[in-house]
Amino acid sequence: MTIFNYNIFSWSTLTNIIDILVVWFAVYKLLMLIRGTKAIQLLKGIFFILIIKGLSWVLNLHTVSYMMDQVLSWAIIASIVIFQPEIRRGLEHIGRAPFWELGGYEEENASAKNLINSIDDAVQYMSKRRIGALITIQMNTGLEEYIETGIPLDSDITSALLINIFIPNTPLHDGAVIIQDNKVAVAAAYLPLSESTTIPKEYGTRHRAAVGISEVTDALTIVVSEETGGVMITRNGQMMNDLSREDYLKYLNAQLNNESEKKGFLASFTKNMRNGGEQ
Structure with missing residues (x-):
């Protein structure tokens, strides 16, 4: 009798693995691009806010949780405006990345x-x-x-x-x-x-x-x-x-x-x- 009928080598599994690898690679390249720039300070701030948000949820601090939600929602818009030069340079860097120039x-x-x-x-x-x-x-x-x-x-x-x-x-x-x-x-x-x-x-x-x-x-x-x-x-x-x-x-x-x-x-x-x- 077969207990598990699930095929781990299915197309769905393969696409999930590719999906995870692509996201991992994108996050890694993003961190390498902004490392040593002013943008890394923003990420540290967002990470700190996320920790406070998590603690407020665990401790049922509803007011603090609401405030952190507002800060995070506005932080996304503010980061695009403040770090526009870094975003532009990052896109330019991707455009000239060696991945697209294997013959060079x-x-x-x-x-x-x-x-x-x-x-x-x-x-x-x-x-x-x-x-x-x-x-x-x-x-x-x-x-x-x-x-x-x-x-x-x-x-x-x-x-x-x-x-x-x-x-x-x-x-x-x-x-x-x-x-x-x-x-x-x-x-x-x-x-x-x-x-x-x-x-x-x-x-x-x-x-x-x-x-x-x-x-x-x-x-x-x-x-x-x-x-x-x-x-x-x-x-x-x-x-x-x-x-x-x-x-x-x-x-x-x-x-x-x-x-x-x-x-x-x-x-x-x-x-x-x-x-x-x-x-």
Whole structure:
């Protein structure tokens, strides 16, 4: 006798799984887009209100529950108005997402190599002459909140440009260069300063800014010390101090070529499937 007659491999089950995966992917990408921006503060506020709403329902606090309902209903409209720039940038980001450009691996790989070579040449030049520099590279987390504080450039990445920006007593040398989508997005940007007590006392504002941005985003930041010429890289709250040329090149290649390699695998797989289908 059959107890369960339900087919777990039915079309309905498959569509439910796809539905859950699509929603999960959309929420994940949304969080990655707004992480490190002002919009994340809104989400924290909404989450806090939801907790109060849940507690008021459990404790039968009808007035508090009603107030939270009103706040939530107006918060949706207010968020669209207040965060219109972030919404626009998010849609633009989706429009140029690599998912729709599987054939662009060679271009992405070349861009990563150009970025690494340009940074290497600039760092070597500035390190030998003890020219202070602060270069932040956007990874997955959006840096729009900090890009807005800088002077827009939207320029191709070259070592000459990076060197000229950080020449002392020039208008753009004080602050950070932010690199986004293989472009020098802005110069003279302000980054959050870390309050960590683990930062050595001899390190100045540039180093604290590099650690600060690594604590709130997943950005990769390179610092050239004005006092010693030493090179430091920060990411995810970690400091890598006094790096040799071999050390930082190895790290940059591992971090910046990682995404290109993933895209390359996907592009090659798609190309092979297409060629196989044509045979």
